[in-house]
Amino acid sequence: MTRLQKLILSRLALGVVTLFAVSALMFVGIELLPGDLAQQILGQSATAETLAAFRAELGLDQPPHLRYLDWLSGVVQGDFGQSLASRRDVAELLSTRLANTMFLAAYAAVIAVPIAVVLGLLAALWRNTLFDRSANIGALSAISMPEFFVAYLLILVFSIKLGWFPTLARIDSVDTLGGALHATFLPALTLILVVIAHMMRMTRAAIINVLAAPYIEMARLKGVPRWRVVLRHALPNALAPIINVIALNLAYLIVGVVVVEVVFSYPGLGQLLVDAVASRDFPVVQAVGLFFAGTYILLNVAADILSILSNPRLRHGR
Amino acid sequence: MGNLLTIRDLRLEAGSKTDPTVILEGLDLDLDRGEVLGLVGESGAGKSSAGLAAMGFVRDGVRIAGGRIDFDGTDLARASHATLRRLHGRRIAYVAQSAAASFNPAHRLIDQFAEGPLLHGTADAAAAHDDARALYRQMRLPNPDEIGFRYPHEVSGGQLQRAMTAMAMACRPDLIIFDEPTTALDVTTQIEVLGAMRDITERYGTAAIYITHDLAVVSQMADRITVMRHGREVETAATQRMLESPEQDYTRSLWAVRSIRKPAETGPAEPLLTLDGVGAHYRSFKALDGIDFALARGRTTAVVGESGSGKSTLAKVIAGLMAPSEGRVLWDGAPLAGDHAKRSRAQLREIQMIYQMADTALNPRHTVRETLDRPVAFFTGLRGKARRARVRELMELIELDPDTFLDRRIPELSGGQKQRVGIARALAAKPRFIICDEITSALDQLVAEGILKLLIRLQKELGLTYMFITHDLATVEAIADEVVVMKEGRIVEAGPRGQIFEAPQQAYTRRLLASVPQMDAGWLDRARRDAAEARSAETAA
Amino acid sequence: MTQFTSFAAPSRRGFLAGSAAAGLALGMGLTPARAAEPQKGGTLRVGFTQGSTSDSLDPATYSNDFMFATSYAVFSTLVEIAPDGSAKPDLAESYEATPDAATWTFRLRDDATFSDGKTVAAKDVVASIRHHMGEQSKSGVKPLLEQIADIKADGDNVVVFTLKSGNADFPFIFNDYHLTIRQDRGDGTIDPDSRIGTGGYVIEAFEPGVRIELVRRDDYWKQGAAHFDKVVILKVGDAAARMNALMTGEVDLIDRPDLKTIHMLERNPNVRIHTQDGTLHYTMPMHVNTAPFDDVNVRMALKHAIDREAIVQKVLKGYGTVGNDHPIASSMPFYNADLEQHAYDPEKARHYLGKAGLDSLDVTLHTADAALNGAVDASVLFSEAAKAAGINVGVSREPDDGYWSNVWLQKPFCTSYWGGRPTPDLMFSAGYAAGADWNDTNWQNERFNELLVAARAELDQGRRAEMYGEMQKLCQTDGGALIPAFGQYVSAMNQKVQTPEKVSEMWDLDSQRFIERWWLA
Amino acid sequence: MTLLRTAPPTAIFGLLVLAATLLIGLFAPLVAPYGETEIVGAEYLPWSAEHPLGTDNLGRDMLSRMIFGARNTVGLALLTTGIAFSVGAALGMFAALKGGWVDQLMSRAVDVLMAVPPLILALMLLAIIGPSIPNMVGVIAVIYLAPVFRLSRAAAMNVVALDFIGAARLRGEGTVWLLRREILPNISSTLVAEAGLRFCFVFLFIAALSFLGIGIQPPTADWGSMVKENATLITFGDVTPLIPAGAIALLTVSINFIVDWMLHRASGLKS
DSSP states (O other): OHHHHHHHHHHHHHHHHHHHHHHHHHHHHHHHSSSOHHHHHHGGGOOHHHHHHHHHHHTTTSOHHHHHHHHHHHHHTTOOOBOTTTOOBHHHHHHHHHHHHHHHHHHHHHHHHHHHHHHHHHHHHTTTSHHHHHHHHHHHHHHTSOHHHHHHHHIIIIIIISOOSOSSOOGGGOOSHHHHHHHTHHHHHHHHHHHHHHHHHHHHHHHHHHHTSHHHHHHHHTTOOHHHIIIIIIHHHHHHHHHHHHHHHHHHHHHSOHHHHHHTTOOOHHHHHHHHHHTTOHHHHHHHHHHHHHHHHHHHHHHHHHHHHHOHHHHTOO | OOSSEEEEEEEEEESOSSSOEEEEEEEEEEEOTTOEEEEEOOTTSSHHHHHHHTTTOOOTTEEEEEEEEEETTEETTTOOHHHHHHHBTTTEEEEOSOHHHHSOTTSOHHHHHHHHHHHHTSSOHHHHHHHHHHHHHHTTOSSHHHHTTSOGGGSOHHHHHHHHHHHHHTTOOSEEEEESTTTTSOHHHHHHHHHHHHHHHHHHTOEEEEEESOHHHHHHHOSEEEEEETTEEEEEEEHHHHHHOOOSHHHHHHHHGGGOOOOOOOSOOOEEEEEEEEEEEETTEEEEEEEEEEEETTOEEEEEOOTTSSHHHHHHHHHTSSOOSEEEEEETTEEOOSSGGGSOHHHHHHEEEEOSOHHHHSOTTSBHHHHHHHHIIIIIOOOHHHHHHHHHHHHHHTTOOHHHHTTSBGGGSOHHHHHHHHHHHHHHTOOSEEEEESTTTTSOHHHHHHHHHHHHHHHHHHOOEEEEEESOHHHHHHHOSEEEEEETTEEEEEEEHHHHHHSOOSHHHHHHHHHSOOSSTTHHHHHHHHHHHHHHHHHHO | OHHHHHHHSOOHHHHHHHHHHHHHHHTOOOSOOOOSSOOOOOEEEEEESOOOTTOOSOGGGOOSHHHHHHHHHHSOOSEEEOTTSOEEESSEEEEEEOTTSOEEEEEEOSSOBOTTSOBOOHHHHHHHHHTTSSTTOOOTTHHHHTTEEEEEEOSSSEEEEEESSOOTTHHHHTTSGGGOOOOBOSSSOBOTTOOOOSSSEEEEEEETTTEEEEEEOTTOOSTTOOOOSEEEEEEOOOHHHHHHHHHTTSOSEEESOOTTTHHHHHHSTTEEEEEEEEEEEEEEEBOTTSTTTTSHHHHHHHHHHSOHHHIIIIISTTOEEEOOSSOOOTTSTTOOTTSOOOOOOHHHHHHHHHHTTOSOEEEEEEEOGGGSTTHHHHHHHHHHHHHTTTEEEEEEEOOSTTHHHHTTTTSSBBOEEEOOOSSHHHHHHHHTSTTOTTOTTOOOOHHHHHHHHHHHHOOOHHHHHHHHHHHHHHHHHHOSEEOOEEEEEEEEEETTEEOOSSOOOSSHHHHHTHHHHOEEO | OHHHHHSOHHHHHHHHHHHHHHHHHHTHHHHOSSOSSOBOSSTTOOSOSSSTTOBOTTSBBHHHHHHHHHHHHHHHHHHHHHHHHHHHHHHHHHHHHHOHHHHHHHHHHHHHHHHSOHHHHHHHHHHHHOOOHHHHHHHHHHHHHHHHHHHHHHHHHHHHTSHHHHHHHHHTOOHHHIIIIIIHHHHHHHHHHHHHHHHHHHHHHHHHHHHTTOSSOTTSOOHHHHHHHHHHHHTTTOOTTHHHHHHHHHHHHHHHHHHHHHHHHHHHHHO
């Protein structure tokens, strides 16, 4: 297993390097953005004098590289600094949003992943049947509508017509888990509809791909029933691509949900990041950006490791 | 009328119902309990399809269009999936050509062994495991008690093939289909596997259909032989009769393959290419070690060895695809750069290579014309008419009709035609030296023979120098002037063909020679004895 | 003096009488008459368009409705603007000026207390105002306060402001949401993040850019105000989401409904649309010191080449009124109703072009929706209409971000807007006076500037009306600002939410004082 | 033609829809009853003879907008995917061919690019360079470059291992030849399949950008933005926004039918 451990370590190290690159990239990005926090907040009422004063207070008058290094030295000591705008600790600012984002992602994932995989398996099992085709078309139609539009449709049906679920996912206003699940059902459902298609298609493709292998024919010639061929002989060998696409979609559920957050005015990290970018609040942008990048990287590493574990050849390589 | 299996007038079709491609036509087979039937034929003869059909199984897109497959009272041609599932593995088992590909990489050998018995309810897990150990032992697998707990990739090809035979025996079937089970193996391993297979079928009185293109092999295994061609039966006879007095011409032509001989050129010849203490590494693993020998101008030198002997690495080094870690390669007496990128245009032109797998050696997206046109233009700089003429000339050299073939895409060619195009591509450069890397091992014998004859002719006409990389001693015997025997990256023995074949000095060489299947029924037993002795001799030496 | 104070600090009865009259006369209060007597109690849930995670309680940085409303609910100001547009003491009990209107004395109420029980003292006021003045201040109102020469506390509840020059409208300044009163830390400064205020509500929970929850103070010193027990403001950025929330009853009140679909929203029986004329107006400032805008005829040509009606209809969806190229809204004091209305008239435009010695004109209009949602559409409509007058208005779309820093005041011709100013003086001195920070037309009209100074110190209402009237004319005929339309403030609420007959029209939602002034049925 | 005869009904359907869309887009000015931005009547007119799909929020003819939308939407998507794939595939194949540190460097760079959430990346980049259409095309192309790079690199890896590449190298062929003539033809089917989906994602992405206020700017008609412009209507049960949304869905499904078929043929050729 040492080989595996080595691999994990090297991948994580690589991840850290990538993170630095990302943070630098984002910093440069924010520097390039027209206007700075002072201008954004003062808006039309800005005058040269007030701007200067504001910048001085925020330390924006320092040269960029100094600000970056300053920030970086803070981060390596685990201090993400304060929001320039609200003077709150970034860590504290993130914590609640982070929890919300994770909750919604988990909610959607727990439902979407199993459904997608099962549908994929069935589609592969009953390949080219009516079920396969309709599942495929349904999936495609689902991903071919803009997220916010799916959301509006769901709102129309479930809130306005039926009145079953709220249109504002006010997770802050509920205290029980049940309440939370109810309040955030529609955003979760939207996300589920968005991610399911991709995973399902990949699962199907991966399984069908493996079904061409000689050992599948061997299994059938041993008298193994079809469903068992798919589950026991095909699935284990198709895990790697499936795991990877799942990881990709999990990353999306955490990282890419800004639009859904806006529609349901759900206080997640996405809106925080968009706001922070709009107001040029770079410690916040950096922190959220790094978290997103980190999530993406970790999920990918995790996926690789799982795929390796799922494959005996790689698991204990010679 | 066989008392176990009777196939009558079987017809298999593929493709559209309206104009189907016929795979099998009017096939009749009979098999008694405990009898072994050999199915012989070239690729595309339909022998594999016949073997699978004997199980009532057809591959996707293929269908049984007529005839009966009567297995012990049930007509498999019309049996339901459920019925077939009950028979498969339980009473009819299958041993595939490539055990490496046919074992599920995700599960341990013994679990795959036990799957059948558990599904068919012939044994519980514990019993199945014990039985597995027993069969592994009978198949003479090394440490049979634990080998089952390994994953396929942890076991060598020869051992996997035996493990698969054991798996096929798991439910003690009445019939086993062996589909080219030893084709992928080295000759020395082949002997052991063949032996083990024969013993176990005899032991349990299991009937078998043994499918192969290798007559020598089948003559060791089968009681009767059926020769097939283009999905039809050519002739069937008891093994002895089939070997001694085949009736059909086609059968004779098959037998004849082993008869070509190029008159060996002996006597002195100045070296074209010299290897001087050449060694090569894959990371820490030493693939080549202290290789010294010279390739004589205008001669054919065969480099023989089993897989892992380093012969292909040697080819890479000479071609410049891999830089030697020590020693030098001299071309016309002048040192040759290790990396092809550092070699002169002239050197690149003069040293050409022909590859084992014609379908990966030629770009499947190109036409024959594109494939040849480029090197012609690249090396000779010819343009327009002259270039087109040269391309046609090349086609004639390799005996393919330009008008028919020039505009075909590579996938539309047969294996032999592809290999010829590969040769033409090499010739396009007007080379002096051609490396032939296992160029016939993927081809049927008749086709292979054609290629060999072609190469011999070209050598005469163009005064080429060949280096033949191969594991097939029949090929060596056919065309080599000089022979170099390799093992584990070293040269075991080198010399003129005559000397190596008539008076081999080294024990390994002897064993190698002894392993080449012969067409007399007693060969296998002899070979196994000799091999045993030879191995002990090697260990002694 | 008496006459003056009666204007500056009218008695309560006077104010009520006046407002009723105004209500009838001006025919405002488009909303049907409602239960006169406010009721206490209930929770008001509001969905707001604006509000950002970068919001903070520091009064110097308030930049969106979310914080304006919060500020007025949690803190209070010396002066508030009454629904009729006049200034009315709030934390101040009364104020009076010396005849030259250059020295102002504010007397604080003695019953006003902070939410921690302390009474409001003069030093608190001084510290609070100072927070927005001086070198290191980053406050948006800083320019407004530059007229102040000195502030000092006279005893515990008197504050005296000495101005650089007389200003009759000085009290109006203190309505500004920035200028809320905080506690003096003891060192003459305030703690900008402190939640202790003098308003009717205290903060229960505040998550910037998400929500704020306010509960009523039982010990609120002001009578007949702050009726809701609890107020929750949610930031709901997406228009559709806001309207859905209102229809499903998840909120009681939303601002800025989507004008595209408001007609459908209106069909919903338990939804009421509330509109109020405002002081908010689109402007297209031209730099009068840059060619070709340095020629007054070119300016007049452009002023006649724009189809104001079309903009009101298509961009404001009818929720607005045409502008007349001066910034004074009809709801503001001293509005000049006699001015002849500029209208779309290609012929006239050509005529002016001719006077400028041109037969065609090419100008570029820099715009972005940052300058007010719909500015781009307005610009497109403008350039369509102008073609008929042989004027080619090229529309150049600028990035929203940094628009105010990179385009406004920089480009010679762009789109902009002005939010409410309570008095002509504040409006003019902010954007039209020579040397004003935000004189976005670089307009320097001597007569105008004389009048501005004179009118500021003039105490006779009649004379002021004439002066401001003339100034509006000067703006219209000579000024550099093309002002096509005034926007209405539109909000939507369910039937429970009750509004007074007349609301203050300077900003949206009763000038963002709705939390204190509105109630639930 | 023989191709078409072998095509399954789904693929034929897909091809028909795609062809129709392309034609309509191509000849939009001829087909459309009114101009793209022309205001022809009151807002939200119901479906009628002269306005088959009614009018939109500014009183523009819905049908005409749809037709011009086809042109802009498909045009943009084509352009964007075109750039992303030509550049991404070239780089990917190059990395696979060169291997070693070149490959490492490029792959890591792509990792960084992919680690930043696409929408955020787009928001920032567009805020920096301004939300004009060319800029948007560029930005989305850059964002899609990363996955295309990965895909083509992976695919090319398998090809590079094959002997005919070795043969071409031994011949001393230059990089460009190896990429264009030897590798590209062998991974094209994989790329096409990916392109199918990406192509559709482009206008979804644009729609998302419009939603956040930085997509295609009015009055240009494009399906994604049209969904956005009229999206609020759906909450009142008005089907107007379903028209562009439906168009997108139809096109996506069609294109994927074609892609699936192509993949099937490609895999068929291999076996």
